[in-house]
Amino acid sequence: MASKHQAPRGTFDVLPERARARARVEDAAAAIFARAGYEPIATPAFEDTELFERGVGRSTDIVRKEMFTFEDKGGRSITLRPEGTAPICRAYLEHGMHKLAQPVKLSYAGPFFRHERPQAGRYRQFHQVGAECIGTDSPLADAEAIMLLADLLAELGVPGVELRLGSLGSPDSRRAYLEELKAHLHAHEGELSEDVRERIDANPLRAFDSDDEGTRGAMASAPTIVDALEGEDAEHFAEVRALLDSAGVAYEIDPTLVRGLDYYTRTIFSFVCEGLGAQSEVGGGGRYDGLIEQLGGPATPAVGWAAGIERILLALDEEAEAPGRDAFVAVADDGQRTRAMALVGELRHAGLSAEVDLGGRGMKGQLKHADRIGARQVVILEADGTTRLRDMESGEQREVDTAKLTDELTGGKK
Ligand code: HAM
Numbered sequence: 001m002a003s004k005h006q007a008p009r010g011t012f013d014v015l016p017e018r019a020r021a022r023a024r025v026e027d028a029a030a031a032i033f034a035r036a037g038y039e040p041i042a043t044p045a046f047e048d049t050e051l052f053e054r055g056v057g058r059s060t061d062i063v064r065k066e067m068f069t070f071e072d073k074g075g076r077s078i079t080l081r082p083e084g085t086a087p088i089c090r091a092y093l094e095h096g097m098h099k100l101a102q103p104v105k106l107s108y109a110g111p112f113f114r115h116e117r118p119q120a121g122r123y124r125q126f127h128q129v130g131a132e133c134i135g136t137d138s139p140l141a142d143a144e145a146i147m148l149l150a151d152l153l154a155e156l157g158v159p160g161v162e163l164r165l166g167s168l169g170s171p172d173s174r175r176a177y178l179e180e181l182k183a184h185l186h187a188h189e190g191e192l193s194e195d196v197r198e199r200i201d202a203n204p205l206r207a208f209d210s211d212d213e214g215t216r217g218a219m220a221s222a223p224t225i226v227d228a229l230e231g232e233d234a235e236h237f238a239e240v241r242a243l244l245d246s247a248g249v250a251y252e253i254d255p256t257l258v259r260g261l262d263y264y265t266r267t268i269f270s271f272v273c274e275g276l277g278a279q280s281e282v283g284g285g286g287r288y289d290g291l292i293e294q295l296g297g298p299a300t301p302a303v304g305w306a307a308g309i310e311r312i313l314l315a316l317d318e319e320a321e322a323p324g325r326d327a328f329v330a331v332a333d334d335g336q337r338t339r340a341m342a343l344v345g346e347l348r349h350a351g352l353s354a355e356v357d358l359g360g361r362g363m364k365g366q367l368k369h370a371d372r373i374g375a376r377q378v379v380i381l382e383a384d385g386t387t388r389l390r391d392m393e394s395g396e397q398r399e400v401d402t403a404k405l406t407d408e409l410t411g412g413k414k
Helices: 016-036 049-055 061-065 085-094 139-156 171-187 194-198 204-209 213-220 231-247 309-316 334-349 363-372 402-410
Strands: 046-048 069-071 077-080 104-113 125-134 161-167 265-273 281-287 302-308 325-331 354-356 375-381 387-391 397-400
Touching: 016 104, 016 125, 016 139, 016 309, 046 049, 046 085, 049 061, 049 077, 049 085, 085 104, 085 125, 085 302, 125 139, 125 309, 139 161, 139 231, 139 265, 139 281, 139 302, 139 309, 161 231, 171 204, 204 213, 231 265, 265 302, 281 309, 302 309, 325 334, 325 363, 334 354, 334 375, 334 402, 363 375, 375 402, 387 402, 397 402
Parallel strands: 325 354, 325 375
Antiparallel strands: 046 077, 069 077, 104 125, 125 302, 161 265, 265 281, 281 302, 375 387, 387 397
């Protein structure tokens, strides 16, 4: 019976088959974070709008077009978080984490919201796992961050992953480079898409990201920031590359790499999976040395990344198999239902996955149900108080001592 209600455009329900696959991604990330000392943190699903305006940048697509912003009942402007880095920096400052031993390494998983045009791999509510390493400008932290994401994608078996690496330099060198780039764009104004032309002065780097043919043509001869890197910026980038080389992490330098958030400085990176089509980035991030200061804190360098869970799942194209159950407790007689309920509780306490019929089915119906949920063994409680155990694979049935049932089911392991 279809209801007239549907999940809002660009959102989706996570049904159990998918939920298991998602949990596998989150669990793998949590294990990798724990082994590397990235402590979990959770921030609210909404923040003051100004946090993102200041943090992500007023000229970005995210802030200009994609935020779910509304006024709360007190007239404050609230925004559903489009990303996690600015909120984590807000929390870092709010809770005085700059007074802790640095760097502070944090990890997170949760929903994010962007009012984008929905398509495969692009949703209005999506989920990220991510890591932030706050309080060091060492290239070691950049390399560690990149290696964590590389490990996660490798461990999950995401096929055809490529790592693109770039550097945006520091604000000073970037400023000089941006002037050069703007001059190039102005000289090619006639070839640019309207969107890019309108933002030459506000956000010239986005021109590298354009799908428009004319713009792409004009960008082929544009100066790149990687070529313009100098001094400490160039050194920092060389060290990150050397660390990745010695760790055996393959990457491709992409001098035109840009990201849709304004806070990046120096290293930026993007893991793409070619099989995914237009929305090919499974995860990415970079260094954001100026963000915390921009949010009113002390100058604090940091680096991090986020990966899209839905994109990883699309790339894996899999649904986790149903886990089955260790046991199903069936009753041959309605008088045994109370005993069945107590028994299923005991089995669960012993660490087994076990279910009992909640639907008032007869014996045949219960066996059918046990089969449907993938029960490996069925415990049958007879009217006379005896207990039988049925192996669902072989169909064999034998009488067992109820007192020893847990041992029988765990194979004596408990
Ligand atoms: P981002 O590149 O905007 O970076 O998003 C990270 C990942 O989230 C993307 O690579 C993509 O897999 C996924 N993603 C983004 N938008 C959508 C969408 N509409 N639907 C589905 N998946 C999406 C950030 O958010 C930064 N906070 C990453 C970072 C952390 N940088 C430094 N630290």
